[in-house]
Amino acid sequence: MYITQISVYLENDHGTLRTLTKTLADAGIDMLGMSIADTANFGIARIVVREADFNGAITALINAGFMARKNKVLCAAVPNKPAGLDSVLAVIEANGIFIEYMYSFNYNLAGNALLIVRLSSDKMDEDAIAGILSESGVKLVSQDEVNAL
Amino acid sequence: MKVTENKIYNPEIECMDRDELKALQLSRLQETVKLCYERVPLYRQRMDALGVKPEDIKTLSDITKLPFTNKTDLRDEFPFGLLAADKKDIVRIQGSSGTTGKPIVSGYTANDVEVWTEMVARSLTAAGGGQDDIIQVTYGYGLFTGGLGAHQGATRIGAMTVPMSAGNTQRQLMMMHDLGATMLCCTPSYAIFLGESIREMGYDPKEFQLKSGCFGAEPWTEEMRNKIEELFDINAYNIYGLTEIAGPGVAYECPAKAGMHINEDHVIAEILDPETDEPLPYGARGELVFTTITKTGMPMIRYRTHDLCTLTEEKCSCGRTHVRMGRIMGRTDDMLVIRGVNVFPSQIETVLLRVAGVAPHYQLIVDRVNSTDTLEVQVELTEEMFSDTVADVERIRDEIKEGIKSVVGIAASIKLVPPKSIQRSEGKAKRTIDKRGLTN
Numbered sequence: 001m002y003i004t005q006i007s008v009y010l011e012n013d014h015g016t017l018r019t020l021t022k023t024l025a026d027a028g029i030d031m032l033g034m035s036i037a038d039t040a041n042f043g044i045a046r047i048v049v050r051e052a053d054f055n056g057a058i059t060a061l062i063n064a065g066f067m068a069r070k071n072k073v074l075c076a077a078v079p080n081k082p083a084g085l086d087s088v089l090a091v092i093e094a095n096g097i098f099i100e101y102m103y104s105f106n107y108n109l110a111g112n113a114l115l116i117v118r119l120s121s122d123k124m125d126e127d128a129i130a131g132i133l134s135e136s137g138v139k140l141v142s143q144d145e146v147n148a149l
Numbered sequence: 150m151k152v153t154e155n156k157i158y159n160p161e162i163e164c165m166d167r168d169e170l171k172a173l174q175l176s177r178l179q180e181t182v183k184l185c186y187e188r189v190p191l192y193r194q195r196m197d198a199l200g201v202k203p204e205d206i207k208t209l210s211d212i213t214k215l216p217f218t219n220k221t222d223l224r225d226e227f228p229f230g231l232l233a234a235d236k237k238d239i240v241r242i243q244g245s246s247g248t249t250g251k252p253i254v255s256g257y258t259a260n261d262v263e264v265w266t267e268m269v270a271r272s273l274t275a276a277g278g279g280q281d282d283i284i285q286v287t288y289g290y291g292l293f294t295g296g297l298g299a300h301q302g303a304t305r306i307g308a309m310t311v312p313m314s315a316g317n318t319q320r321q322l323m324m325m326h327d328l329g330a331t332m333l334c335c336t337p338s339y340a341i342f343l344g345e346s347i348r349e350m351g352y353d354p355k356e357f358q359l360k361s362g363c364f365g366a367e368p369w370t371e372e373m374r375n376k377i378e379e380l381f382d383i384n385a386y387n388i389y390g391l392t393e394i395a396g397p398g399v400a401y402e403c404p405a406k407a408g409m410h411i412n413e414d415h416v417i418a419e420i421l422d423p424e425t426d427e428p429l430p431y432g433a434r435g436e437l438v439f440t441t442i443t444k445t446g447m448p449m450i451r452y453r454t455h456d457l458c459t460l461t462e463e464k465c466s467c468g469r470t471h472v473r474m475g476r477i478m479g480r481t482d483d484m485l486v487i488r489g490v491n492v493f494p495s496q497i498e499t500v501l502l503r504v505a506g507v508a509p510h511y512q513l514i515v516d517r518v519n520s521t522d523t524l525e526v527q528v529e530l531t532e533e534m535f536s537d538t539v540a541d542v543e544r545i546r547d548e549i550k551e552g553i554k555s556v557v558g559i560a561a562s563i564k565l566v567p568p569k570s571i572q573r574s575e576g577k578a579k580r581t582i583d584k585r586g587l588t589n
Contacts, residue, residue, distance in 0.1 A: 007536070009530055041564070044542065065568070071537045
């Protein structure tokens with residue numbers, strides 16, 4: 001139920017992000033979604049690409065000198081209407097699950113907005129977290145569905 | 150700037166005829182070697198391995214027959230393996246950083262504390278100190294020899310001793326000002342920092358009584374001397390020492406400011422070619438090696454300081470006859486002195502290995518900003534260290550920072566950098582970049 005995201009460490013220097021986008025552009029990678037966590041000292045770019053681009057993106061980034069690795073996140077299809085996101089977060093909150101970060105990206109899947117969430121829990125493993133969300137009516141998007149975007 | 154009166158604490162010894170001094174050194178060396186051979190297993194094993202017996206030391210130059218002692222020996226024999234005295238006769242432990250996580254310690258008998266105190270008393274007297282002085286000791290008190298060493302010497306010469314220890318600039322200046330301190334003992338970089346803070350903290354430099362200071366525990370330059378002298382309108386003197394031998398006072402400058410007189414009635418200094426370990430003549434630059442000849446707690450035979458300098462036997466204008474050593478010109482190993490603290494890259498490596506699980510490439514960047522040493526540790530991220538969450542990455546960074554603080558004892562800023570971003574030379578990373586320009 002999880003999809004793969006690519007995370008990249010960014011130094012807080014002028015031009016670092018451009019180097020990243022140029023690297024992916026030169027490798028012909030189509031970014032489906034992206035977000036950047038910024039701190040005073042560094043940043044982390046999180047990028048969603050199709051499965052066919054995993055290796056190409058990682059290889060290009062590493063060759064360009066980046067620390068890049070894959071990790072698993074949930075992709076939720078959120079009703080594109082008022083209270084859509086709130087209904088998803090209500091489930092997360094009610095089950096005592098923590099949100100490490102989340103971001104939405106600019107694709108529409110059958111009237112739904114797409115939301116990437118990285119969740120954690122003291123009590124549940126990642127499969128249990130995904131299970132609870134599904135059981136509670138949150139529509140989780142598979143890697144295959146992302147690949148078809 | 151007032152001229153420092155040429156005072157000598159122990160003229161009989163400090164101005165001793167060199168032939169007499171050498172005879173004294175020989176008899177003391179013979180006693181020390183005998184003591185070490187009889188009481189310290191490591192020395193006995195090494196001498197046996199070289200086929201040397203205490204009675205083979207017939208002249209001073211026979212010292213070259215003796216084995217070397219290294220900092221790693223103090224670590225391996227930590228804490229009491231190198232003691233030549235019974236533990237009950239040890240009255241003091243002092244220590245400094247080792248090459249890895251574990252510190253090294255040295256045990257002092259009452260005799261050793263006395264020897265050390267005399268050495269500092271000579272140093273402070275040479276810098277113009279006496280019983281009319283108020284000496285502010287701004288070296289750290291504790292295992293580090295700086296604070297207690299200067300304290301003992303200042304008390305010995307009858308000065309009013311002000312045990313400030315390190316840090317808290319505002320309070321340092323307030324006490325210096327209000328008590329009318331006449332002498333200052335601290336690291337040269339902190340002296341500059343203090344001097345630059347005088348006006349900032351609302352004082353008029355003319356209201357201070359300071360006339361001189363003994364500065365050491367880190368390498369420094371003539372430019373820094375000029376700066377300290379100008380900031381405080383004082384004479385700034387260099388003082389040298391190391392815990393393994395005693396502490397500050399092993400060598401000290403006189404008013405001639407032309408090198409530091411080595412207390413040769415207590416130690417024998419050699420300069421060796423760092424490549425061949427062969428003795429070099431006076432004037433040649435090489436590694437400074439000390440043998441203690443009066444210590445009874447933890448005597449050191451041919452202890453390798455890894456400090457590079459020159460020695461001169463030329464007679465000094467002050468009247469002292471003891472050999473002088475020049476400023477430290479560099480190191481034969483990769484030790485750094487940061488804010489007076491000895492730092493080895495291997496210590497940092499120990500921390501990284503513990504925190505990151507593997508030993509990532511890293512580089513130490515030492516600089517001096519506003520007269521204060523700064524240490525930045527750049528660490529190349531490994532896959533194990535990197536995560537998609539900010540909290541995880543910051544945790545790794547903080548663990549490295551805290552680990553370095555606890556192992557090395559100084560605060561460093563940690564910069565995580567992408568893989569392979571630290572320049573390699575011939576496949577090997579250059580571990581340190583020192584931008585302070587203290588050595589040549």
